[in-house]
Every structure is written in C-alpha cells, then in structure tokens.
Amino acid sequence: MSRNDRNGHRRRILRQRVKALGLPCAICGRPIDYSLPPLHPWSYELDEIVPVSLGGSELDPNNVQPAHRICNERKGNRIGFTCEAGGRPQRKTPKPNASQDWTA
Numbered sequence: 001m002s003r004n005d006r007n008g009h010r011r012r013i014l015r016q017r018v019k020a021l022g023l024p025c026a027i028c029g030r031p032i033d034y035s036l037p038p039l040h041p042w043s044y045e046l047d048e049i050v051p052v053s054l055g056g057s058e059l060d061p062n063n064v065q066p067a068h069r070i071c072n073e074r075k076g077n078r079i080g081f082t083c084e085a086g087g088r089p090q091r092k093t094p095k096p097n098a099s100q101d102w103t104a
Contacts, residue, residue, distance in 0.1 A: 014059060014061060018065070022034065023066045026047065026049075028083040032066055032068060044068070046064050046065075047066070049063050054077060
C-alpha cells in the first residue's frame with residue numbers, strides 16, 4: 001500500500017461511506033456534526049482502529065471508524081484508547097494497581 005493511497009479515490013469513497021452512516025465518534029461516543037469544516041476540532045475524520053504505523057490497513061472497511069478530529073489527534077497511534085465526553089484521554093482497560101504495601 002503506498003502512502004499516496006491515503007488520500008486517493010478508494011480512501012475518499014470509504015470516508016464517504018462511513019460519513020453516510022452518521023455514527024457518533026467511536027473514541028468519545030459524542031455525536032459528530034458532519035457539516036463542520038475539515039480543520040474544525042469537532043469535525044469528522046476517518047480513524048484507523050489499528051493504526052497504519054502498527055500494521056493496520058487504511059483501506060479496510062473493518063479497520064476504520066468515525067471520529068472527531070480532536071479525539072483522533074489525542075488517540076495518536078494507540079490502540080484501545082477512548083476519551084470522556086469532555087475530551088480527557090482514558091485507557092479502555094485500566095492499569096493494574098501496584099501494591100502499596102512496602103512492609104514485608
């Protein structure tokens with residue numbers, strides 16, 4: 001897959017198909033205003049579930065989801081990332097608590 005495919009015809013078609021579903025942001029769960037201009041923080045972006053940098057496909061319909069631009073930026077190339085409605089990053093699976101009992 002060449003880097004050029006990312007903004008190519010197949011990517012645009014996939015982006016339009018996901019947009020037509022009108023789904024909320026897959027990262028924070030809030031509705032997306034699909035009429036906002038592309039550079040607006042709350043505008044629609046197509047996010048890869050498994051980032052391309054980690055081996056995911058940018059053209060696989062099963063690897064993409066709708067997201068707000070700001071949520072997608074905060075997610076970066078992480079897997080299993082979500083935001084609260086206010087935009088604070090969260091892990092989907094909490095880290096195990098370290099033992100606080102140091103007296104043994």
